[in-house]
């Protein structure tokens with residue numbers, strides 16, 4: 001866990017009282033909506049179709065059990081008893097009254113949470129691997145770097161009015177679980193020839209209207225240069241980013257228009273001037289931030305205790321859950337457990353207050369009081385002793401948190417879509433719900449294998465449709481909901497944008513079409529182990545197109 | 553389905569109302585003939601599209617009680633019932649199209 005200092009707490013509390021006054025003045029008519037809107041957005045408050053929405057940050061996806069209880073309290077007290085975990089390791093509450101927003105933020109502040117920089121043209125919540133600090137394939141904990149950057153960028157005057165929002169993700173493992181290549185800046189911790197750990201710096205990735213996979217502009221950045229180099233990137237962007245056209249304002253457009261090489265040269269130029277100045281990181285500063293992260297006092301245990309081995313071979317339901325939800329931990333005898341927030345027929349990423357409370361209790365009992373939020377909209381208990389897995393599974397089942405579908409076809413990422421969002425063209429959630437019903441049979445889902453379906457309700461791509469193995473994008477045609485389908489996208493270290501399958505299909509047809517796509521894959525794959533994305537990579541979308549559209 | 557921004561661009565024919573979100577809680581409200589706001593669509597002022605501009609202008613002048621007023625289509629059903637004119641407006645009136653979590 002990370003322990004915030006008094007400075008952070010004072011800052012958050014000060015922001016709440018400032019916002020309380022701003023809300024009071026707005027409600028009294030002393031501020032117009034135009035004046036107020038920018039203030040509420042700076043505090044994570046949006047207006048959706050039927051209510052205000054509050055987006056609170058969960059820095060690098062790490063929550064304590066007390067913070068989770070705080071979220072449950074907010075859901076219960078001010079909302080309709082649930083919250084929605086997003087693809088950016090945030091939580092959104094959909095029904096909070098503006099009148100109660102200051103109290104809500106005060107409640108969040110009491111557990112060290114806030115909504116700063118969850119909106120606006122600033123450096124947003126910095127995301128990382130949800131397995132940070134526990135993954136077996138990790139070089140070192142990426143959250144230390146996320147925290148150094150968080151401290152540096154929070155309310156940084158130079159970076160509070162960037163041309164557009166700015167998203168940074170950091171991953172420190174061989175396998176990228178943080179989708180770093182589709183962020184404004186993606187940082188991958190890597191080891192150079194001499195064994196030193198540093199960063200590969202990737203810029204200009206992003207989804208939305210004009211999607212791009214980021215380009216590497218520095219293959220290896222030393223740790224001491226972490227802040228100065230990022231500052232140089234932000235300065236170049238601040239100076240040259242387009243403020244005249246909102247659709248061209250993201251850094252990806254600048255990198256694309258200048259070309260990665262020229263952009264890198266500009267950064268290099270800027271960097272030279274500041275590289276050896278105040279931003280050069282002293283190892284003592286890094287160590288001080290690292291020291292604020294505490295790790296559990298693990299017991300000395302061995303892997304695969306006999307009771308676990310027995311349960312896996314004797315109880316098929318447990319084995320199915322284990323295979324989908326349990327991952328290797330770097331500490332022997334421990335495991336990383338993913339809690340599926342994708343129940344069959346449920347809205348992806350939602351958790352009720354009762355579930356949040358239950359998860360907090362289970363985290364206390366089984367995971368040293370710690371919880372993680374992943375960009376796939378699931379939660380994680382990061383430190384579970386393997387001997388406790390059967391008992392944990394039984395408890396999770398009671399709270400509908402043990403659907404054995406993590407990483408499988410019904411583990412769908414979906415944005416709020418037209419059911420909540422005022423920018424939407426089409427609904428996302430009901431499409432996801434119907435698809436989970438179509439693929440509800442766990443044996444079927446397992447036989448299909450790893451397959452990520454991502455759904456967005458409009459071109460803004462909050463549901464990351466471009467990088468879903470199957471991407472679904474809601475569009476509007478003559479006032480009716482239609483959906484475009486892309487195949488072959490992926491979010492990992494081999495990130496790739498999906499390819500359009502064919503003409504958009506109606507709301508009533510989309511689930512049938514996706515079933516046909518999956519059937520086509522099963523028929524086309526060379527062997528059962530060939531993943532959906534690999535079949536698409538090998539064959540392209542044509543054979544899928546033929547099969548899917550031939551029938552229509 | 554169509555954002556208010558696009559609804560403004562698109563020509564709306566037929567019957568319309570002026571709608572917005574209530575300032576204090578964000579609830580969906582409709583402009584009444586006597587220049588109030590109501591959550592009850594049946595109590596809204598339903599006007600022919602050309603006459604909506606005046607209704608909207610008065611709603612816009614009232615910036616304190618409601619936020620972001622715009623013109624939205626409605627359908628008139630038998631018995632003088634007023635129904636939202638598209639899916640987006642139906643969702644605004646009735647809420648999400650699925651059971652909310654925790655509600656059984």
Ligand code: SF4
Pocket residue numbers: 415416417418421422423424425456457458459460461462463
């Ligand atoms: S992708 Fe579009 S519809 Fe979905 S949440 Fe983002 S803005 Fe709204």
